[in-house]
Amino acid sequence: MVAIVAVALLAAVGVVGRLRTFFDSDKPYVAAAMPADAIKPINTKRVTYQIVGPAEASGRISYLDVNGRTIEASFTELPWSVTVSTTDPGVLANVVAQGDTDALGCRILVDDKLVAENFANGRDAQAFCLDKAA
Structure with missing residues (x-):
């Protein structure tokens, strides 16, 4: 029983790890190199x-x-x-x-x-x- 639980945990860790790298969710967010456009006032x-x-x-x-x-x-x-x-x-x-x-x-x-x-x-x-x- 312990062996089955251990195998299931290893399989779950492998699947979750693969999904994280597949969707690039393990990489930190990097802001765009160019700044955003300046906000121009409207409806003065x-x-x-x-x-x-x-x-x-x-x-x-x-x-x-x-x-x-x-x-x-x-x-x-x-x-x-x-x-x-x-x-x-x-x-x-x-x-x-x-x-x-x-x-x-x-x-x-x-x-x-x-x-x-x-x-x-x-x-x-x-x-x-x-x-x-x-």
């Missing part, structure tokens, strides 16, 4: 923030860049705008502006399509626009 998305109001107005603006960081800027005349670009599938777009005027407005455009707009009236007007899925 342009997010444009606009502030509108009387031409002589001045004030401060706060908006989010494509990484979600707050950028602060000043304006001394209107209209004011800035465009940021990304290949990310979704961007949180937010802009807040306050000026020394009684009327102020903001807009967010994604690929030149209006997605958010708001106007404010009153002393030192403050306008706020938000798009959660730019």
